[in-house]
Amino acid sequence: MTPDNPFGINPRDPHGRDDILVETNELHMPLGKPVKMVLRSKDVLHDFYVPEFRAKMDLVPGIVTYFWMTPTRTGKFDILCAELCGVGHHEMRGTVIVEEQPAFDAWLAEQMTFGQVMAQNEAAGAPPARPGRRNVRGRGTLNGDSHLS
Numbered sequence: 001m002t003p004d005n006p007f008g009i010n011p012r013d014p015h016g017r018d019d020i021l022v023e024t025n026e027l028h029m030p031l032g033k034p035v036k037m038v039l040r041s042k043d044v045l046h047d048f049y050v051p052e053f054r055a056k057m058d059l060v061p062g063i064v065t066y067f068w069m070t071p072t073r074t075g076k077f078d079i080l081c082a083e084l085c086g087v088g089h090h091e092m093r094g095t096v097i098v099e100e101q102p103a104f105d106a107w108l109a110e111q112m113t114f115g116q117v118m119a120q121n122e123a124a125g126a127p128p129a130r131p132g133r134r135n136v137r138g139r140g141t142l143n144g145d146s147h148l149s
């Protein structure tokens with residue numbers, strides 16, 4: 001994981017090419033489908049918290065933490081950091097969007113795979129693993145499960 005490869009995906013691994021990269025603070029979830037939140041921190045202790053979910057989990061540097069949930073109603077929900085993590089703590093906000101499967105599928109179809117990002121960057125002479133402007137909205141990968149990193 002580097003500034004030029006924020007997801008830490010090995011560009012030489014063909015199995016990573018179909019990973020869908022979502023670099024945003026907007027987290028989409030399909031209604032009624034179980035989601036595994038896989039959480040990592042690159043710097044200090046944080047805490048992923050969505051009050052309406054009645055669930056939160058620490059993000060601990062060097063450890064992968066997780067929890068499972070199944071969204072039961074559609075809507076937009078605030079994501080908060082529930083750990084006083086530093087001077088940027090008040091800016092650590094995001095949004096969960098729980099939507100019906102067709103809306104989720106349409107959103108997912110707009111996201112680029114790692115292979116597409118590498119091809120786009122190669123054509124532009126940019127670092128191969130760096131998501132382009134189209135996807136620069138936050139952090140996370142989605143490939144079956146949802147991940148925040």
Ligand SMILES: [Cu+2]
Binds near residue numbers: 047084086088090092
């Ligand atoms: Cu914080």
